[in-house]
Amino acid sequence: xxxxxxxxxxxxxxxxxxxxxxxxxxxxxxxxxxxxxxxxxxxxxxxxxxxxxxxxxxxxxxxxxxxxxxxxxxxxxxxxxxxxxxxxxxxxxxxxxxxxxxxxxxxxxxxxxxxxxxxxxxxxxxxxxxxxxxxxxxxxxxxxxxxxxxxxxxxxxxxxxxxxxxxxxxxxxxxxxx
Amino acid sequence: xxxxxxxxxxxxxxxxxxxxxxxxxxxxxxxxxxxxxxxxxxxxxxxxxxxxxxxxxxxxxxxxxxxxxxxxxxxxxxxxxxxxxxxxxxxxxxxxxxxxxxxxxxxxxxxxxxxxxxxxxxxxxxxxxxxxxxxxxxxxxxxxxxxxxxxxxxxxxxxxxxxxxxxxxxxxxxxxxx
Numbered sequence: 001x002x003x004x005x006x007x008x009x010x011x012x013x014x015x016x017x018x019x020x021x022x023x024x025x026x027x028x029x030x031x032x033x034x035x036x037x038x039x040x041x042x043x044x045x046x047x048x049x050x051x052x053x054x055x056x057x058x059x060x061x062x063x064x065x066x067x068x069x070x071x072x073x074x075x076x077x078x079x080x081x082x083x084x085x086x087x088x089x090x091x092x093x094x095x096x097x098x099x100x101x102x103x104x105x106x107x108x109x110x111x112x113x114x115x116x117x118x119x120x121x122x123x124x125x126x127x128x129x130x131x132x133x134x135x136x137x138x139x140x141x142x143x144x145x146x147x148x149x150x151x152x153x154x155x156x157x158x159x160x161x162x163x164x165x166x167x168x169x170x171x172x173x174x175x176x177x178x
Numbered sequence: 179x180x181x182x183x184x185x186x187x188x189x190x191x192x193x194x195x196x197x198x199x200x201x202x203x204x205x206x207x208x209x210x211x212x213x214x215x216x217x218x219x220x221x222x223x224x225x226x227x228x229x230x231x232x233x234x235x236x237x238x239x240x241x242x243x244x245x246x247x248x249x250x251x252x253x254x255x256x257x258x259x260x261x262x263x264x265x266x267x268x269x270x271x272x273x274x275x276x277x278x279x280x281x282x283x284x285x286x287x288x289x290x291x292x293x294x295x296x297x298x299x300x301x302x303x304x305x306x307x308x309x310x311x312x313x314x315x316x317x318x319x320x321x322x323x324x325x326x327x328x329x330x331x332x333x334x335x336x337x338x339x340x341x342x343x344x345x346x347x348x349x350x351x352x353x354x355x356x
Binding site for chain 2: 134
C-alpha cells in the first residue's frame with residue numbers, strides 16, 4: 001500500500017480557469033493521484049464532471065474544496081510532504097530521489113499569483129524545465145517520473161469503458177454489454 | 179543535425195481554445211519543437227505572444243497557420259513522418275522505437291472533432307495512457323520520451339532571461355544587465 005497522493009490547485013478562478021483546471025484534474029486522475037483539491041473558488045460542476053469520468057472509466061478520484069495555504073500548512077505539520085511545481089525550482093529528476101515516499105504527498109500547482117509562503121511551506125520546490133510552458137505539462141511530467149512508467153499505463157478498477165488502443169483504430173469495450 | 183520537429187494543432191477555435199492551445203505551443207517550444215502549426219482558425223495575436231516568449235527566453239519557434247489535412251498529406255507524401263496523439267492509439271513508449279528519426283516529424287494534436295482521415299494519413303497513432311486527460315499532458319509526455327531527458331533541461335540560444343531554479347527561491351539572470 002503506497003502513501004496517498006493528492007494534487008492541490010491553488011488560486012482557482014471559476015470564470016477564467018475551468019478548462020486548464022479540468023485538464024489538471026484529469027491528469028491527476030489518469031497518472032495516479034488519489035484526490036484533487038481545489039483552493040480559491042469552489043466549483044461543484046467541475047467536480048461532478050470529474051466524478052462522471054471516474055464512473056465511466058473507473059477508479060476513484062476524491063474531489064474536495066480546501067482552504068489553500070491553511071490546508072497545506074496542516075498537511076505539513078501533520079508530517080506530510082508537499083512538493084510545489086514552479087519554474088523556479090530544482091530540476092525535477094534531480095529532486096525526486098530526495099523526496100520521501102513514506103508520507104502522504106501533496107503536489108501543489110500554483111495559480112495566477114502564488115503567495116510567497118507556498119515556497120516556504122513546501123519542503124520541495126521543483127521545476128519541470130526552466131522555460132515557461134504549462135502547469136498541465138509540468139504536473140504530467142512530474143507525476144510520470146514520480147510513479148515511473150507504470151503511471152500512464154495502469155488500469156482502473158470498476159471501469160465501464162475500457163479503451164484498447166491499436167495503431168489505426170480504436171477498440172472500446174463496454175463492460176455493461178457483457 | 180537532427181531532423182525538424184513540428185507540432186500541428188488541428189481544428190483550433192479562436193473563441194474557445196486559446197489558453198489550451200497556447201499551452202500546447204509553449205510545451206512544443208520548451209520541449210524542443212522547431213515549429214508550431216495551427217489549423218482551423220488563424221490567431222496572429224497568439225503567434226505574437228509566442229514570439230515574445232522566444233525573444234525573452236531564447237530559442238526560436240516558427241509559427242504558421244496551415245491548412246490542416248492538406249498540409250499533413252503533403253508532408254507525408256514528401257516523405258515526412260506524422261504521429262497522431264490520440265487516446266485510441268498504441269502506447270507511446272511501445273510506439274516510439276518504431277518511429278523513424280531520419281525524416282522531418284509532425285506531431286499531430288487533434289481538436290474537438292478529429293476527421294477520421296487523420297488516423298489514416300498519419301503513419302503512427304499513439305496514445306499516452308488509455309484514460310481521458312489532456313492533450314497538453316499527452317504532448318509533453320510524448321515529446322519528453324521522444325527527445326529523452328535532455329528535452330526538458332536544454333538551454334536556449336540568445337535568451338535575455340535565464341532562470342536558474344533553486345529549492346526555496348529563484349535566480350533570474352537578465353543578460354541585458356551585463
